[in-house]
Amino acid sequence: MKQKPFSRSLALFLALALLLPLASCANAKNGPETPAQNIGSDPSAAAEEEAETEAKFLDALPETLDYGGYEVTFLSSEETKSIELDEAEDDISDVVNEAYWRRNRALEERLNVKLILGEKTGYGGFNAAATQTVTSGSDDYDVFCAHTRFNVSLAASGQMMKLNENGFTDTINIQAPYWSQLFIENINYKDNLFWLTGDMTHSFIAYIYAMFVNSTVWNDFFPDESLYGLVLEGNWTLDKMSSLCENVYRDLNGNAQVDLADSFGVIMQKGHVLNGMVFANGVEYTGVDDAGNYSVILGSEHTIDVFDKLHTIFYGTDYGYMFDNAAFDNGSITMLTEDRVLFCPNTFQTAGNELIRNMESDFMIIPLPKFDDQQENYRVNQYDGVPLYGCPTTLSTDKIGMIATVLEATCSMTSQTVIPAYYDLALKNKYSRDAETAKMIDLIHDCITADFCFYWGDSIGDLMGFFYNNIQNEEIASKFKSNEKVWAKTLSKLVGKLEG
Numbered sequence: 001m002k003q004k005p006f007s008r009s010l011a012l013f014l015a016l017a018l019l020l021p022l023a024s025c026a027n028a029k030n031g032p033e034t035p036a037q038n039i040g041s042d043p044s045a046a047a048e049e050e051a052e053t054e055a056k057f058l059d060a061l062p063e064t065l066d067y068g069g070y071e072v073t074f075l076s077s078e079e080t081k082s083i084e085l086d087e088a089e090d091d092i093s094d095v096v097n098e099a100y101w102r103r104n105r106a107l108e109e110r111l112n113v114k115l116i117l118g119e120k121t122g123y124g125g126f127n128a129a130a131t132q133t134v135t136s137g138s139d140d141y142d143v144f145c146a147h148t149r150f151n152v153s154l155a156a157s158g159q160m161m162k163l164n165e166n167g168f169t170d171t172i173n174i175q176a177p178y179w180s181q182l183f184i185e186n187i188n189y190k191d192n193l194f195w196l197t198g199d200m201t202h203s204f205i206a207y208i209y210a211m212f213v214n215s216t217v218w219n220d221f222f223p224d225e226s227l228y229g230l231v232l233e234g235n236w237t238l239d240k241m242s243s244l245c246e247n248v249y250r251d252l253n254g255n256a257q258v259d260l261a262d263s264f265g266v267i268m269q270k271g272h273v274l275n276g277m278v279f280a281n282g283v284e285y286t287g288v289d290d291a292g293n294y295s296v297i298l299g300s301e302h303t304i305d306v307f308d309k310l311h312t313i314f315y316g317t318d319y320g321y322m323f324d325n326a327a328f329d330n331g332s333i334t335m336l337t338e339d340r341v342l343f344c345p346n347t348f349q350t351a352g353n354e355l356i357r358n359m360e361s362d363f364m365i366i367p368l369p370k371f372d373d374q375q376e377n378y379r380v381n382q383y384d385g386v387p388l389y390g391c392p393t394t395l396s397t398d399k400i401g402m403i404a405t406v407l408e409a410t411c412s413m414t415s416q417t418v419i420p421a422y423y424d425l426a427l428k429n430k431y432s433r434d435a436e437t438a439k440m441i442d443l444i445h446d447c448i449t450a451d452f453c454f455y456w457g458d459s460i461g462d463l464m465g466f467f468y469n470n471i472q473n474e475e476i477a478s479k480f481k482s483n484e485k486v487w488a489k490t491l492s493k494l495v496g497k498l499e500g
Helices: 042-055 097-109 124-137 146-154 179-186 215-221 225-230 239-243 271-280 301-315 325-337 348-352 397-430 435-445 466-470 475-500
Strands: 070-076 111-118 141-146 210-212 266-271 286-288 294-296 320-323 340-349 363-366 389-390
Touching: 042 271, 042 320, 070 124, 070 397, 097 111, 097 397, 111 215, 111 348, 111 397, 124 141, 124 146, 146 286, 146 475, 210 215, 210 271, 210 348, 210 435, 215 340, 215 363, 215 475, 225 266, 225 363, 225 435, 239 301, 239 320, 239 340, 266 271, 271 294, 271 301, 271 340, 271 466, 286 397, 301 475, 320 325, 325 340, 340 348, 348 397, 363 435
Parallel strands: 070 111, 070 141, 266 320, 266 340
Antiparallel strands: 141 389, 210 340, 210 363, 286 294
C-alpha cells in the first residue's frame, strides 16, 4: 500500500508570542504588508483604539479567577524552571529566570494558584514514580511533566488521562499558537490526546538542533566565502559540508594519529545529535496509508544513502570525528572554544553555555545541512527530551476544569513572557555574535519537523537508537531488512495499547 510521509512543517507557533515576523525557510516575505492608512485618519487615535481593544492575555480565559491558593503539584522527570524556580539556586537576574519569576507572580495574581515541583525524579526514575502514584490511587500529583523519549510510554500503560475525552479540551485550545500542534499531533496517536507541549517551557526552543561554526577557523580557510549566503541560496548540503571539511584536519600533536588533540572539520555525537543530522537529511520514520494506518518506513533507499554518506564522513575520513555519547558534551565544547573544529552540531541550548559565551572567537549558527539540492527545505528536529505535560488517571474529576485552566493559562503566559525573553533577548541577542546569526535562528526555528515512530522509538524495536547503534557498520541494508518484522510487530502492539 502506498505510504505517505508523516512529517509536517511547523506552523509559526511563536507569531503571537514574539509579535514580530519570522523569516520562513521558503524565503517568503517577512510578514503581511502594512495596510494603507486612510487619508485624513488620526494615527494616534487609531493606536489608542487598538491598545484599548487588545486582549491582556493570548488565551480566551477570563482575566481573573480564584482557585483559593491551590498548589498545582507536578511530578517532573527533568524539567524544573518552568514549574518552580529555586530562588536560592537560580539566578533571578538572568533574563530567562527573571521572566519565569514574573510569569509565576502574574499567574498567582490571575488565578490564585501556585505551581509546585513535587518531585524531580530524573528520566530514569520517572516511570516508576508515576506508576507508583497511579497504582496506589494517590492524588499527590496533578500534572506529570515527562521526558519524551523515556517517559512517553506511560500513555500506553493506561496511566494517563485522555485529555480530549475528559473535558480538558473544553478549556485548552490546542489550536492556539502557544501550543505546538505539530508536536502534539506526532506525539499522540490519532485523536487520543495524552500529552501536550509547546510554549510551556523555553526548552521547547532550546532543544532545537543547529550547526555551530567557529568563525576563526572559517575565516582561516574560507576568508572570501559567505557561509550565510551559501545557506540562503539553498546550497548548504551534506556534500558541500564534506568538501569544506576536506583540508581542515590538522595533526596538532604530530603523532601521525587521528586523536582528540587534533583539529577537525566536523564532529558528531554517537547519540541523539546524530539523530538530528539524520532528520536534517530528510529521513522519515513514519508512513500513513490512505486508511490512516501507521507503518515504519525507515528502511528506504534514501535512508540508506544518508547512512552511507554519514558513515563515510565519520569513519572514512580524517576530518570527521565521532565522539562516544557521554564524551560529546564536554569534548565538543572544548574543541569549539579552542578553535579546533569548524562545524559542531548541537542544540540552541549550547549557545547559553558559559564557556561558549566567553570564548574569544566568534561563532555562527546555521541549519544542519540538507542532503542535497533536490531537498526543498532545511529540516530540523529537537533533542528527544522535549518536556511533555499530561495528567494521571488519578486526578479527580472535580479538579479537571481547574487544572485545564492552569495549563492553558500557564502556556499562554509563558509564551507572552518567557519565550520572547529567551528567543529574542537571550538566544538572538545575548548569546548570538552577529545579526545574521539571529536571522539564521529564525530560519532554523521555522523548519522544525516531527515524527510519531521516532518519538515512540523505544517502544518500536529500539527505533530511536538505530542510527547511532549502527553508524560504525559499513553495510546497513541487511540491518534494515532484519528489523522490518520487529518494527512492524512492536508498532502493531503499541497501536493496540493506545487505541485501548
